Amino acid sequence: MRLFISVVLAITGSVLAKDADCHFKLKESVALPRGWVKHGLPPADHNINLRIGLPQPNFKLLEQHLYEVSDPFHERYGQHLSKEEVEALVAPHQESLDSVDKWLASFGIGEGDAQRSPAKDWVKLRVPVALAEKMLNTTYYVWKHLESGDYLVRTTSYSLPVDVHAHVDVVQPTTMFGRFKGSKSTVVSIGDAPDAPKISTSTIDIGNGIMVDPSCNTTITVTCLEQLYNATSFQRQGKGTIGITGYLEQNANIQDLETFFAEQRPDAVGSNFTFISVAGGINNQSLAAAGDEANLDVQFAFGISHPVPATFYSTAGRPPFIPDVNTPTDTNEPYSDWLDFVLSHPNPPSAISTSYGDDEQTVPESFAKKACQGFAQLGARGVSLMFSSGDGGVGDNDPNPATQTCFTNDGRNVTRFIPGFPASCPFVTAVGGTTNVPEVAVSRFFSGGGFSDYFERPAYQDKVVQNYLNALPKGTYEGLFNPNGRAFPDVSAQSDRYRIWVGGRAILIGGTSASSPAFTGFVALLNDARLQKGLPPLGFLNPLFYSQAAGAFNDITVGHNSGCGTTGFNATKGWDPVTGLGTPNFGKLVAVVTAGKH
Structure with a gap:
């Protein structure tokens, strides 16, 4: 993916988002997990690989298919779905796709600047922390894990514009302090x-x-x-x-x-x-x-x-x-x-x-x-x-x-x-x-x-x-x-x-x-x-x-x-x-x- 974010674009995003500050709504907030302490602020140009998860309105239907093809007493047992059938079931509504695209575009992020999963239920993009903070109306910090000495760049809460709120399930890395092991x-x-x-x-x-x-x-x-x-x-x-x-x-x-x-x-x-x-x-x-x-x-x-x-x-x-x-x-x-x-x-x-x-x-x-x-x-x-x-x-x-x-x-x-x-x-x-x-x-x-x-x-x-x-x-x-x-x-x-x-x-x-x-x-x-x-x-x-x-x-x-x-x-x-x-x-x-x- 090309490096598409510059200092100028970050400033532009700041101006665009400033008028919308009062229209942000809290999406997620967590208490700081035990063992982590605030270390400082990351450089403004530190890059984050953001993942934006969109809702899957038909997931319950996928779940029904999953249980039917996995139940040895069901007539559909073993009749697994194809990749394309699964992707059709988990695809977001067009309204969600349009809403997220419009939100990203307001920060100068175009179609070619992001990657999308085959079902389009995930959007992935690389942005500097300064722009991520504007997009999510938050502040990122460097956190240190006292026992291991590991450092992470995370926030304990983030928000989304009101008109985007229902069209996004999750944005990470934001509040995740897991130590995969x-x-x-x-x-x-x-x-x-x-x-x-x-x-x-x-x-x-x-x-x-x-x-x-x-x-x-x-x-x-x-x-x-x-x-x-x-x-x-x-x-x-x-x-x-x-x-x-x-x-x-x-x-x-x-x-x-x-x-x-x-x-x-x-x-x-x-x-x-x-x-x-x-x-x-x-x-x-x-x-x-x-x-x-x-x-x-x-x-x-x-x-x-x-x-x-x-x-x-x-x-x-x-x-x-x-x-x-x-x-x-x-x-x-x-x-x-x-x-x-x-x-x-x-x-x-x-x-x-x-x-x-x-x-x-x-x-x-x-x-x-x-x-x-x-x-x-x-x-x-x-x-x-x-x-x-x-x-x-x-x-x-x-x-x-x-x-x-x-x-x-x-x-x-x-x-x-x-x-x-x-x-x-x-x-x-x-x-x-x-x-x-x-x-x-x-x-x-x-x-x-x-x-x-x-x-x-x-x-x-x-x-x-x-x-x-x-x-x-x-x-x-x-x-x-x-x-x-x-x-x-x-x-x-x-x-x-x-x-x-x-x-x-x-x-x-x-x-x-x-x-x-x-x-x-x-x-x-x-x-x-x-x-x-x-x-x-x-x-x-x-x-x-x-x-x-x-x-x-x-x-x-x-x-x-x-x-x-x-x-x-x-x-x-x-x-x-x-x-x-x-x-x-x-x-x-x-x-x-x-x-x-x-």
């Missing part, structure tokens, strides 16, 4: 992992004819997961596709992947993934630059799903803002850029895992709901989206209880459990964590889970969640969570002591950032099984999992997810906000998803 625990024994486990003559009988090597209690490998989840006899044909998202300059190293395959998946040696750069993301192949998060994700997701064709997306992270240095741009959460990109793609992978997230309360509700609508669009097109549930238990995605901050960001600073996003979005499948054989809820760090404060509980999980709530002793954690919110996680998988290769060294690593790609690998195999029979991929999974496939999970009844100075919720019979429905029994799931005409 991976859901992984501390790496264990870097460069000093135990030797690769050898096949034992003894096994652990976990029931239903499933035998697991005892070494899986100390080291998780692809073989362990195939044994534990009853997938050793599946005949793969490599149909379908799988994707992994990478962020924050995490590089997936091909040499490490080859070493991992040679050790744990010999039939995959010589295979590779397709690399796709999003918004300038790179995948540096220096061993010194190999990322533990990225390597974990691709090694286990692609190791489990081989020979399903695989894609690794690298989305450029947020450039750090350095005070007194004219950093070129200031961006949103990077998953927004990935979502824009993948929605514009005609054939995205049919199973995608993301091991990153924020505390829900640090993402403005307006933006969270807009992003969640984007995930719904992918589900309607037949894409299964998995997100790690987080590693802070009922806390703030911080696995260290001593540094958890379980307080609301609404100015009240009230003690509150902290749900995670995007796991709290009802249109994704949130994956929690287990450990040991037989499995229990993970204890070395804590499986993120709980109840959203932004999203209502969806109908597909209403019965099982209400059963859980009814069984809670009266008054348990009253006021600490929203019992009517979307509950998560939905499912779980092993999440501790995964053996991977990073920079030429074997390490052990854990977190729900391990369970999500592992679970996604098995979803890719389920799609392989369906495609072998001429059936479409599964798409949005939750309506299936909470109904027809509910009996195809290993129920986890031991453990809890501590956080916020509490023991959190307990794992129990049936669904629970620690391990969800449980871990997959792949053999049973295959039988469910390949039965019948759907």
Whole structure:
């Protein structure tokens, strides 16, 4: 996009907007989140990549289509929508398009100065902070995060002209103070992992004819997961596709992947993934630059799903803002850029895992709901989206209880459990964590889970969640969570002591950032099984999992997810906000998803 803003134009915009000051109406205001302090003012020519989200008046209709094509008991099950059909359903009214264009034009911003999403529900443009302040009748500041030392250019409130107000859902970056991060625990024994486990003559009988090597209690490998989840006899044909998202300059190293395959998946040696750069993301192949998060994700997701064709997306992270240095741009959460990109793609992978997230309360509700609508669009097109549930238990995605901050960001600073996003979005499948054989809820760090404060509980999980709530002793954690919110996680998988290769060294690593790609690998195999029979991929999974496939999970009844100075919720019979429905029994799931005409 050309650099179209000059000092003269900014002054012109100031004059044009001055007469309209009295016609501005507050759009959004937030209390400053805990841990941030005002550092100063950004340079007037500091550039911001503004994203303007327009209303989707027919989203309810899209949601109806999504649930119909995702419900195994509906006659439309599996009849996913095309990219063009989805875009037509989420397109804004012409009146909204005209109103926003007129508003932008009043600041000298023309048609060629902005980018629009295929459905035209997002407008993106780069402007200097001085002009953004005029457009939004606000003042931006540089804010410093005390714990990390990070800096952001943000405001705590902004306004829009009255005649534009109803035609814009959200403008960012404005009030978003999220610190997008991976859901992984501390790496264990870097460069000093135990030797690769050898096949034992003894096994652990976990029931239903499933035998697991005892070494899986100390080291998780692809073989362990195939044994534990009853997938050793599946005949793969490599149909379908799988994707992994990478962020924050995490590089997936091909040499490490080859070493991992040679050790744990010999039939995959010589295979590779397709690399796709999003918004300038790179995948540096220096061993010194190999990322533990990225390597974990691709090694286990692609190791489990081989020979399903695989894609690794690298989305450029947020450039750090350095005070007194004219950093070129200031961006949103990077998953927004990935979502824009993948929605514009005609054939995205049919199973995608993301091991990153924020505390829900640090993402403005307006933006969270807009992003969640984007995930719904992918589900309607037949894409299964998995997100790690987080590693802070009922806390703030911080696995260290001593540094958890379980307080609301609404100015009240009230003690509150902290749900995670995007796991709290009802249109994704949130994956929690287990450990040991037989499995229990993970204890070395804590499986993120709980109840959203932004999203209502969806109908597909209403019965099982209400059963859980009814069984809670009266008054348990009253006021600490929203019992009517979307509950998560939905499912779980092993999440501790995964053996991977990073920079030429074997390490052990854990977190729900391990369970999500592992679970996604098995979803890719389920799609392989369906495609072998001429059936479409599964798409949005939750309506299936909470109904027809509910009996195809290993129920986890031991453990809890501590956080916020509490023991959190307990794992129990049936669904629970620690391990969800449980871990997959792949053999049973295959039988469910390949039965019948759907």
